[in-house]
Amino acid sequence: MRKQLFLLFILFTALTAAGQPKTLSPEAEVSVLTIGPGYTLNDAFGHSAFRIKDHIRGIDLVFNYGVYDFNAPNFYLKFAQGKLNYLIGLDYYEDFYESYVSQNRTIRAQVLNLSPSEKQQLFDYLLNNYRPENRAYLYDFFYDNCATKIRDVVEDISDHPIAFHIPEDFEAKTFRTLIHEHLKLNSWGAVGIDVALGSVIDREASTYEHMFLPENIYRFFAAADMQSDPDQALVIASSVVFEKLEQPKSNGFISSPLSIFGLIACIILFITYRDFQQKQRSPWLDVILFSITGLVGVFILLLWFATDHTGTHQNYNLLWAFVLNLIMIPQLLKTQPKSWFVKYLKFLIILLTLMTLHWIIGIQVFAIGLIPLLIALACRYLFLVYHYNRLN
Incomplete structure (x- = not known):
């Protein structure tokens, strides 16, 4: 200065x-x-x-x-x-x-x-x-x-x-595509941008x-x-x-989002399979998943409604990062939750399905690095529906 x-x-x-x-x-x-x-x-x-x-x-x-x-x-x-x-x-x-x-x-x-x-x-x-x-x-x-x-x-x-x-x-492109061209899709920067920015940047730029x-x-x-x-x-x-000097590029796949979230997804799926085999449930895992998805949802809502950023509106990452998951944590701590909680779990599965449709139709593009985690979430929700229905 x-x-x-x-x-x-x-x-x-x-x-x-x-x-x-x-x-x-x-x-x-x-x-x-x-x-x-x-x-x-x-x-x-x-x-x-x-x-x-x-x-x-x-x-x-x-x-x-x-x-x-x-x-x-x-x-x-x-x-x-x-x-x-x-x-x-x-x-x-x-x-x-x-x-x-x-x-x-x-x-x-x-x-x-x-x-x-x-x-x-x-x-x-x-x-x-x-x-x-x-x-x-x-x-x-x-x-x-x-x-x-x-x-x-x-x-x-x-x-x-x-x-x-x-x-x-x-070639006319969407704002998100123009951003992606400057980032590795399997990078933490791309994941952060795709989680934080909403469907408003998936329209074609003039x-x-x-x-x-x-x-x-x-x-x-x-x-x-x-x-x-x-x-x-x-x-x-x-x-x-x-003219910049070309330098060797490091692979970095081990520390990439797909690798890290893939490892986390494998842990979730392994614990879910073990719970299924032993006819039990690991409540600590569900509390962690509901806490993280709920907190990410709060972050997305704040970016949407509490900031002046133009690119954070209409963010359908809320379909997987569902804010109400935070309120549902007490139900996960019970051996036998309220009967309506199973309907809520089915609702979460529907939201993940809607997210997939949004992606396929092109309403919003989501982070590819999150795919393993989203698959693991869907499997865990299906297991919880099965588990609670079996108890009834």
Whole structure:
């Protein structure tokens, strides 16, 4: 933070020294930088930024809309609620470049076909946006992020409407599919996203909405031109500034969701089979399963109704993570529960069936890593129905 404030101070001082106007020279160049995916969930979708280069004025700066405000009060609570403001960042290009090279992430540049006045408008826009009173914006992963900001700013400063054409080999996809393309389906990040985000992201994104991903900003910008003059392309030059070095990929299957949940499912099925053979029930296992599924259901409901996240609505993971399971725990502690409890267990089986239908029909896609656990849950519920009916 201190470095950024010092940078801004030096910048404004340099631009205003000796009465010089805050203007770019005719040689100024504006580029969009597209950063490739990183190796953590937070970096898996890439990044976008503006580069303002003017060797006459001695300016080579990068502005990007993707900085956490760690000094914000109740940072983690606001992050969970979807109410956290993000900031526009400012770096020297050399520092920005070295940072992503050290992370072994590809950097691509697209020089924009802007008039001198448009370049100046964009520079003024970014400088004004960087002022402390203007730096923050309410982040939304799908509709207002580091990539969509690039598109929106360019449209705002352009003197002519921009036509974003469909790139070659473009295929319309759902938001979830676009996310999955950047993650291993059998990864903990994919499981977390598929549990937390609801069916609203299983609709097909419009061509314009595809630009929430930095790589699609790159693709759509490359195909864009001016509506008034289709011969005037938005991008006049493209280059790969740094190409990441390929590294050996670790398998990691042993620690993957399918492996871990598969092991848990085998334990559940083994205990269930043993209970069936011995005509008994292991109540501790049922209490654990009902507690976990109920608590996950509470988490999903909170994301749906108690946050401002747009992607967590209409989440049918509630069909397996059923909140009322928490209330039913006392029945599991009894040798002979209430007669209606068997009907409740049958209801849970119906919910799992409905979940399967939702998946097949395409209403919502669920995490493949959970499949072993869901099968084990269904088998356990069927056993409990059989067990209680036998007691009666």
